[in-house]
Amino acid sequence: MKIACLAGDGIGPEIMAEARRVLDALALENVEIFEGDVGGTGYKKHGHPLPPETLEMCKAADAVLFGAVGDPDCDNLERHLRPEQAILGLRQALTLFANLRPATMFPGLEDMTALRPEVARTIDLLIVRELNGDVYFGEKAIRTLDDGRRQGFDLMSYAEDEVRRIAHVAFRAAQGRKKKLCSVDKANVLETSQLWRDVVIEVAAEYPDVALSHMYVDNAAMQLVRDPGQFDVVVTGNLFGDILSDQASMCVGSIGLLASASLGETQTEYGTKGLYEPIHGSAPDIAGQGKANPMAMILSLAMMLRHSFGLEGQAARIETAVSRTLADGIKGADLGGSASTVEVGDAVLARL
Amino acid sequence: MKIACLAGDGIGPEIMAEARRVLDALALENVEIFEGDVGGTGYKKHGHPLPPETLEMCKAADAVLFGAVGDPDCDNLERHLRPEQAILGLRQALTLFANLRPATMFPGLEDMTALRPEVARTIDLLIVRELNGDVYFGEKAIRTLDDGRRQGFDLMSYAEDEVRRIAHVAFRAAQGRKKKLCSVDKANVLETSQLWRDVVIEVAAEYPDVALSHMYVDNAAMQLVRDPGQFDVVVTGNLFGDILSDQASMCVGSIGLLASASLGETQTEYGTKGLYEPIHGSAPDIAGQGKANPMAMILSLAMMLRHSFGLEGQAARIETAVSRTLADGIKGADLGGSASTVEVGDAVLARL
Numbered sequence A, B: 001m002k003i004a005c006l007a008g009d010g011i012g013p014e015i016m017a018e019a020r021r022v023l024d025a026l027a028l029e030n031v032e033i034f035e036g037d038v039g040g041t042g043y044k045k046h047g048h049p050l051p052p053e054t055l056e057m058c059k060a061a062d063a064v065l066f067g068a069v070g071d072p073d074c075d076n077l078e079r080h081l082r083p084e085q086a087i088l089g090l091r092q093a094l095t096l097f098a099n100l101r102p103a104t105m106f107p108g109l110e111d112m113t114a115l116r117p118e119v120a121r122t123i124d125l126l127i128v129r130e131l132n133g134d135v136y137f138g139e140k141a142i143r144t145l146d147d148g149r150r151q152g153f154d155l156m157s158y159a160e161d162e163v164r165r166i167a168h169v170a171f172r173a174a175q176g177r178k179k180k181l182c183s184v185d186k187a188n189v190l191e192t193s194q195l196w197r198d199v200v201i202e203v204a205a206e207y208p209d210v211a212l213s214h215m216y217v218d219n220a221a222m223q224l225v226r227d228p229g230q231f232d233v234v235v236t237g238n239l240f241g242d243i244l245s246d247q248a249s250m251c252v253g254s255i256g257l258l259a260s261a262s263l264g265e266t267q268t269e270y271g272t273k274g275l276y277e278p279i280h281g282s283a284p285d286i287a288g289q290g291k292a293n294p295m296a297m298i299l300s301l302a303m304m305l306r307h308s309f310g311l312e313g314q315a316a317r318i319e320t321a322v323s324r325t326l327a328d329g330i331k332g333a334d335l336g337g338s339a340s341t342v343e344v345g346d347a348v349l350a351r352l
């Protein structure tokens, strides 16, 4: 089981260290770890946020465990050299088109969110975000128009096969949950969304057991505050998924708790090849201070064991340990507590 | 003072009737009202959601009071005949590029939102949304690619002058408030956003008294839940503004409370020409039942008196009457109360 570990920038190395301790504690046989540089770290050491040796390592691996990228030192670099390009580049190079972002309320945290406890308690949703298309990867530039004005542009688009494959992922996920799927778009304004909606409806014919609904993204952002409990699985494009999944994370109490899986179609001998990362960023403001919450990273490890290695039992074991840690009141600064990164790691290890 | 009143579809006529009663009660001299059809109503009566006679009326008016458009009967029409095209068409034809969407907590409603009262109480923000550009008005179509696949596409773009004029509106608004401006973009991915950010920074040089910050849209969606009180004025593009302003409305308790102004550069003898509308839609599911909350419509009237007619005193009078109505516990179904549309109108009139 080849695992590429890319710690990245900011708090990346600290939280990755905790996830690695948890992985070690499972004492799985047959695990091979490879470490690579990415993001600002990749740029500083090798001149590129996604150095060729890191990319090759990820191609050869069965799964990628990814920390976080983002480094203020790199803010003024040309776009293709900025840290974020590492994650965008990996998603594209490995054709990781399906981003799974579960958001579930942890018992004991109802008091940590900005939502009322009775609203927060109902949250149990999965956002399925398309990750290889949309306005992220279309033609884009800042150009000078004939009249001398500068203009920035980005082409938003989806082709039917891109929508179809993510729709299948979402319908299958819904079949394994409460069989409710809400597709989010802006079909009253965008042709990209109109095609998205048309194709999702076509695919729905193959999943008669799943109840499909459609919602405009502005309404979805509102409903996620008003009544997040109404959602089971949400499927949406790359840009809307970026916004809504961050919003949903805060409804759960802290972005330091949310893990994600990015999957493609590659099957290894163990499961589906994928990349696993917390949905939070590199938090340069608290890097190196032992303040970061490693839980999202540890939960990303659990998702990796589940999806890429078929180790459901081990995944559940980690998730239970994290849940118990929270229920026991052990919280980092992001949750108003005082436990350090390592102390949270210790607590999870003790409950494994 | 020529006012074009476009009631539109669904609950539009009901809520417009209440705003008209409030306007009448002010007994302003020199008011001329014109009524026009728009949306599904426009299409059904004249074959177009924005009939030429309605557009001419709006061009000739000093201000437009707009109800709501949207009609399920029209869902399968071609895009250019759908009700939403009325509002998009008016924004474009009248060059209404600056959409002001204030969101403030009304005393007495802290218990109505999904947010904790102590969080909700801090909300006092103004979203300044660009309304004439972005992916809304770029080239767009569903086309068939050479290999036979269908593809939907929409071009996102901003030119520097489009960003500059909305930035000036936002900086000036911030000067009249707490002097804090947060510009929201996705500059780590979009070139449109990169230009947006560059130009906002250029304009900032003219407003040294305003503290400018930048936030990615995913983070902004999160922060609007976590700590909405941190925001004073938020400026953003058309698409992100659509999403964030709906989200903010729910933080305030009900979308039935939020008014908006859409302004351009046209000065009439009274003030700035503009269009005023609730940010909610036509709610076809409750149309004709007397359940709609007319407050957002009435507050839109107040914004019209302020911005287009320089009648700050009358505007404040209406706003105070609405506030008192809420503080007195008179609430429609959207706020868990039982007052009908007309009863809410009566209550506001009684407190004028």
Ligand SMILES: CC(C)[C@H](C(=O)O)[C@@H](O)C(=O)O
Residues within 6 Å of the ligand: A084, A087, A088, A242, A279, B188, B189, B218
């Ligand atoms: C870092 C950025 C490019 C990225 C995205 O927008 O996809 C991040 O926000 C995410 O959600 O993983």
Ligand SMILES: CC(C)[C@H](C(=O)O)[C@@H](O)C(=O)O
Residues within 6 Å of the ligand: A188, A189, A218, B084, B087, B088, B242, B279
């Ligand atoms: C009806 C729709 C086209 C419109 C928009 O997206 O601008 C609406 O959501 C709004 O916010 O005014």
